[in-house]
Amino acid sequence: MNSTHEKFAQSLKLTLDEDQLTNCMRCGFCQTACPTFIETGLEAASPRGRIALMKAVVDGLMEPDESFRNQMDLCLGCRACEPACPSDVKYGQLIEQTRAAIAAEKPYSLPVRVVRKTFLQGIFPHRGRLKLIGKTLSFYQKSGLQKFARSSGAMKLFPDHLQQLEKALPDVTGDGLEELWSKAGLPYRRETTGSGSKLMVIPASGAKVGRVGMFRGCIMDVMFASTNVNTVRLLRQAGFEIVIPEEQVCCGALHAHAGEMDDAKQLAGQNIWAFGEADVDYIASNAGGCGALLKEYDHLMHEEQDERLQQAAVRFAEQVKDISELLSSPGRPLTPIQAESANKTVKVTYQDSCHLRNVMRVQGEPRQLMQQLPGVHMCELQGAEVCCGSAGIYNLTQTEMSTTLLDHKMEHVEATGAEVIVTSNPGCLLQMKWGIERAGKQRGIEAVHLADFLAGQVWIEDQGE
Template identity: 45%
Template sequence: MMNTKEKQKIQTEFKEKMDYDELLNCMRCGFCLPSCPTYIESGKDEAHSPRGRIAMMKAVVDGDIEPDEDVKRSLDLCLGCRACEPVCPSGVNYGHLLEQARDIIYQNSNQSLPIKAARNMAFEHLFPNQKRMIGFTSLVGFYQRSGLQNVTRKTGLLNLFPETLRTMEKVLPAIPKKSEMQNRPRYLPSLTEEKKKVAFFSGCLMDTVFMATNDATTKLLQYAGCEIIVPETQGCCGALHGHSGERERAKEMAKKNIKAFEDEQVDYIITNAGGCGAFLVDYDHLLKDEPNWAERALAFTKKIKDITSILIELNFHQLDLQLDEQIITYQDSCHLKNGQKTFMEPRQLLQSIKGVEYVEMKDASRCCGSAGIYNIVESEMSMQILEYKMEQTKKTNAKTIVTANPGCLLQMKLGIEKEGLSEEMEAVHIVDILLKAYENCNRLTTSN
């Protein structure tokens, strides 16, 4: 519980730091309500809607209410999916307001020792340091390969953990060996006529847990005619920090990435994770008040492009792509659609694959409930949202669910497992299915 001193400090900083003009932009029209998963799943509780949360933020600034536990709870329950932004007639930047408010609250309120220790470990020591990330994920890989996983499952030790974590353990991909994660390529030539020179943002989890998907991404870029630079000094994008009330640390990570890429003479900086890409294109906003970084951040953001966008630009969808006959559907990454404004490109690519029938899922752009670590810290709401998503998925009769973000991928895998559909349905990242479709028709080899 917040004490009086904490509430006073939070209220003061709300007045000093919140973008009041942005708060006033909200006309309370309610266009955002049908797009908000937490508003729908909470039984249409205004406190869990975008306009309700903005009203609370403004009320705290105006001194009409205290920043109490109810305010914090409402903000914590928000997925941060930003589905309210595209439908807002006033163009309210809700995501920016949410990050500002969470940062103020979390930086000025005491937390229990276990939560404080967990946040410190994740935000200060693990995600900002790729060597530690490699070390941590390699332990998970050892657990998978050594037989410990089988022993843990047979002895029932996993039953000590919440159901969501138990299911998540089942759907994690095979983790690469530590030596493989440490020896990543830094330059890759085009395998066809060179059309673009690009840099690749490899990320933290994407270059460890999802390393195979990163490799598929660079191979697709090579086939599409790209020369690729992968800067060694890049790191985590900082999205988890920015969304969780750790904006100062997020700024540090943004500066590190800008430095890593700004001397590379490339046409684009390519991303393959919707959540990372959306935060990267927001670096100009994150650093707008820092004179030495604002222009550099803007130059950086102008080069960010999702893998699906560059593939369409380079006419990859006009090449021979083929898979076995099947129905496929697509689950939007919220941040790819709402943050990077990339919506049609993934669909165009999937619809160009011969042998497949593409079926659009109802509410494909509604959040799946992953939202970073939301499915762990807000498991009940996350599973409610996932249940609806799986209902719509099953109606498509799809064999394959395609998405474009690692969190969404794990969430959909989790949904498949919970529904008992693992024998008849799979979830894949879009680059993995595109690479398979291309190599089915084109037997090129690389000289990596």
């Protein structure tokens, strides 16, 4: 092993959680849950295989060469292996720690470095830049530039998958949650805490059952701001007072998954402070990928020297709930809108968000909320627990595997006969919209977020305001 590889092996040894590394019993239960193993059949492409590779590098039995890094990069980070593991191995922590060591010791190729730096450092941590992108996209869609780009053939300069993704983009308003809410003339007030933190407070509809901090996210508030609005409307109708801290930032999930742990911790610290200032009972997430990391801020920050920050991170993690959990309980039951015709039904299928299911362990609540609606016929999706291939920016960096998973997913969707695919994460939603585009099913199937679907099916007081 050369000096560079020895240095990396030592770094990996210091980074990895040794207890988690040695907990794996090599039983193989994780294999049937792992999308990349299912697709390739390769031991190295399974969680068990990747853990064995990590341990072999740490023990000096193999070099951390390009094939090692390729297998670490091929992992979706969906964490479907964790519920399947009888030893409760925290594989998600191991893969993030390995990627952190790789990011620190081995430079990526130029295209990957450009993607990582542009998105992880240049865009996601900065709300002003995200809003500028939103307004730019809105102008592109509404000014005629989008139509011209497609009709002129300019889009053909891009790879096929980017052309398809462009067609799958939702209509972007350019405004975030706060702007859309205030422009709609809906009730709210402004508050400033003793330390100067600024809050937008939206009153509950009827008797108040709790005070919820709304995590608006980064991609959610740029490309799916209307979904954030519907989330707040549903929470309000369920009896929650909603607080939106102005100082909140990106959750850091994409940074953590990519091994940029220092950036993830910095963002986490800002959110812990912002929501601590808001004095809330719960913190609501409508994005499975965000919610999973928010739920694990206690682990992310457990090595911080500031004990008060550690304690605040533990409290923060305990407060995090997916909106489906809050709407199910302790929220008041929502009142369904009566179907126009008792015989009219819509066939709906649900694609689980990996991190919502595997990390937050929320599986039944979204289905139950939809099953309670008259006129909704739930069609369970074969392989709903299998990742759709989105996985943050995975569909940009690992396009071949991403599209393979997506095409198989769409085959299962078509087998259900569903007219609507519902999901609970923006990345999954974009991926499913892309899948519909790839399958040529734009006129037969639509993909929607759970909050948008529910908001169209239940009675909400502000519809009359």
